Amino acid sequence: PVWAAHQARDDYWKHGSICEDWDAVQVPVLAFGGWADNYMNTVSHLVENLGVPAKGIVGPWVHQYPHTAVPGPRIGFLQEALRWWDRWLKDLPNGAENDPAYRAFLRDSAPPDASAPELPGIWLAETAWPSPRVATSVLQLSDAGLGIAGPLDRVVATPQHLGLHAGEFFPMGLNAEMPGDQAPDDAMSVCFDTAPLTAPMALLGAAVLELTLSSDVPRANLIARLCDVAPDGSSVRICHGMLNLCHRDSPEWPCDLIPGQAVSVRLTLDQTGYRLAAGHRLRLALSNTYWPFVWPAAEIARLHLTEGRLNLPVHEGAEADEWQFPPAETARPANLHQRRAGAAARRIEEDLLTGCKTLIVEDDLGETENGDHGLITGETMRERWTIHPQDPLCASCDIYWEQRLSRGGWSVRTEATTRMTAEKGRLRMQAKVVAFEGETQIFEREFDEYVERIHL
Numbered sequence: 001p002v003w004a005a006h007q008a009r010d011d012y013w014k015h016g017s018i019c020e021d022w023d024a025v026q027v028p029v030l031a032f033g034g035w036a037d038n039y040m041n042t043v044s045h046l047v048e049n050l051g052v053p054a055k056g057i058v059g060p061w062v063h064q065y066p067h068t069a070v071p072g073p074r075i076g077f078l079q080e081a082l083r084w085w086d087r088w089l090k091d092l093p094n095g096a097e098n099d100p101a102y103r104a105f106l107r108d109s110a111p112p113d114a115s116a117p118e119l120p121g122i123w124l125a126e127t128a129w130p131s132p133r134v135a136t137s138v139l140q141l142s143d144a145g146l147g148i149a150g151p152l153d154r155v156v157a158t159p160q161h162l163g164l165h166a167g168e169f170f171p172m173g174l175n176a177e178m179p180g181d182q183a184p185d186d187a188m189s190v191c192f193d194t195a196p197l198t199a200p201m202a203l204l205g206a207a208v209l210e211l212t213l214s215s216d217v218p219r220a221n222l223i224a225r226l227c228d229v230a231p232d233g234s235s236v237r238i239c240h241g242m243l244n245l246c247h248r249d250s251p252e253w254p255c256d257l258i259p260g261q262a263v264s265v266r267l268t269l270d271q272t273g274y275r276l277a278a279g280h281r282l283r284l285a286l287s288n289t290y291w292p293f294v295w296p297a298a299e300i301a302r303l304h305l306t307e308g309r310l311n312l313p314v315h316e317g318a319e320a321d322e323w324q325f326p327p328a329e330t331a332r333p334a335n336l337h338q339r340r341a342g343a344a345a346r347r348i349e350e351d352l353l354t355g356c357k358t359l360i361v362e363d364d365l366g367e368t369e370n371g372d373h374g375l376i377t378g379e380t381m382r383e384r385w386t387i388h389p390q391d392p393l394c395a396s397c398d399i400y401w402e403q404r405l406s407r408g409g410w411s412v413r414t415e416a417t418t419r420m421t422a423e424k425g426r427l428r429m430q431a432k433v434v435a436f437e438g439e440t441q442i443f444e445r446e447f448d449e450y451v452e453r454i455h456l
Contacts, residue, residue: 001429001449007456009251019045028053028097030084032077034061034069035107036178038170041206041271047102047129053088055096056129058104058273060119062171062178067328070174072118073105076326100125103323106202106315109228109277112236114167114180124204124273124315125322133316134205139194141211141308146192146284154190156213156222156286156303159389161357162188163223163290164348166237175344175363182227182235182285189285190305193229201282202275205313207239209267209284212307218256219455220245220301223290224267227283228276235283238276241269242294246455254455262306275317284310289392292359292385296392298424298453335371340378342366356394359385367404378404396421412437427451 006012014020029050033043035058043056057080061069067077087096107121126133142150165185171177209224222245226238246254248265257263276282288301345362361383369376384398397420404413418431428450435443 001447001451004427004429004451007454008247008254019049022049023051025050025052028084028088029055030081030096031056032066033058034063034066035105035271035273036060036062036071036171038063044102044129044205044271053097054101055084055099056102056104058102058271060105060107060121062173064172067330070118071116071178074328076328078329079326100127100323102126102129102131104204104273106204106273106275106318108275109230109236109280111230112179112181112234114176114178115174116178117174121273121275122318123321123323123325124318126204131204131315134313137312137314139310139312141192141284141305141310146194146282146310148195152305152308154305156190156288156305157301158188158190158287158289160289160296160300160387160392160395161291161389162287163293164357164359166290166293169293176346179237182225182237183233185225185287186227186229186235186283186285189225189287191286192284192310194282196231196281197276197278199278200275200317202315202317203238203313204273204315206271207269207313208311209241209265209269210309210311211265211267211305212262213265214260214262214304214306215245215257216259216302216304217297217299218246218259219297219299220257220303221288221290221294221297222265222267222303223287223294224269225283225285225287226269226272227285228274229281229283230277231279238274239270239272241267242290243267244456256455291387291395292397295422295427295456296387296395297456298392298422300390300392337369337371338366339369339376340367354388355390356386356388358387359383361385374407376404376406393422393424410438422453424453426453427456 029046031043031046033040043058047054047056059066060071065077066075083094083096086092087094104124105121106124107119110120139147140149142148142152144150162185165180165182167179168177207226222243225240228236228238246256248263288303289296342365347360349358363381365379367376367378380402382400387395399418401416414435416433421428431447433445434441
């Protein structure tokens with residue numbers, strides 16, 4: 001509730017934001033990031049804005065360290081970190097300050113896979129960032145497609161359950177946590193496609209979408225996805241961006257839309273490194289819903305588009321790896337023994353009576369014993385994200401999380417249950433936590449709080 005109550009970029013968010021004062025950073029920075037993580041933009045911003053020596057490395061990874069993360073290729077993160085520290089903490093002349101400013105993995109076209117252990121691509125080494133090898137290519141939006149001149153007169157009014165194939169906001173592993181085939185979500189979106197590419201197209205940086213639009217309600221969202229569409233129709237999400245249109249002019253001072261009045265909107269999509277294969281099409285898919293990434297606006301909206309262009313960061317490309325990292329190294333694994341195997345599931349269900357759609361995520365980590373001291377640990381998590389295609393106010397999120405510890409005759413566990421729902425004017429968050437020692441309940445606490453919706 002505390003986070004949710006701050007729905008604009010106020011002092012609560014500013015105090016922890018490095019971009020409020022780049023000059024406050026006084027030490028050299030080596031920043032790592034992953035295209036499948038949700039901090040994919042941070043590395044670029046640091047390298048571009050810091051006044052101290054700063055280098056960036058962005059790979060294909062989820063929210064994990066680069067020497068253990070998926071999807072691969074993994075790199076020798078520990079060696080890279082040690083080299084940086086040796087240079088700036090021990091003043092060893094190892095040349096780390098002369099490394100390329102920005103090393104980024106350029107992912108190649110491949111079939112969609114929400115659990116890909118490895119991805120094809122090459123490593124780019126940019127001597128400066130922003131890179132002189134990146135140029136902006138402007139593609140017009142028209143009723144005929146993307147990069148095709150002509151009038152634009154389209155309405156974006158997508159069903160509330162669009163987005164169920166988005167994957168996790170912060171993916172951690174391979175249990176279908178990354179975005180899968182986007183074709184089902186594309187089919188419900190307003191799509192603008194290029195003609196099939198006659199040559200590969202490499203993208204490095206952030207695409208920017210500029211639109212002129214009007215809304216029939218005061219509050220609405222806009223979501224843009226760039227996708228790589230193969231000849232067989234499968235669709236891979238390259239990057240995406242999300243904007244509460246009340247924040248179109250300022251995230252600090254949001255204001256409602258005036259129904260029917262045209263406004264100019266600028267949406268910067270997430271950073272990406274991606275190379276589309278020849279014969280593939282670049283797709284811009286627009287929606288005003290993206291469940292469960294974005295909590296739905298209180299009213300169903302219709303966005304009328306009359307002008308638009310997409311500014312693409314097109315890279316010159318490269319034939320092969322421009323940088324070789326040391327191989328991944330790890331410490332000796334912990335002395336763990338599996339006592340009970342875990343299991344995971346991720347599925348979409350439709351209630352044929354109510355018409356509701358539900359994304360279900362289940363993750364049972366089983367039971368693991370530490371052979372050095374005998375502690376047995378286990379976790380079980382279940383999520384249910386439910387919404388009706390035509391009713392944003394029926395959206396609900398239910399999460400159950402159990403954690404267990406035991407050794408010998410001693411055992412404890414906690415059970416946490418949370419639920420989020422919304423009304424037109426406020427959000428509701430309920431939670432309950434219960435703690436047990438053995439089978440005896442020793443603690444219980446419940447929460448039930450409301451937060452006013454402000455330009456949301």
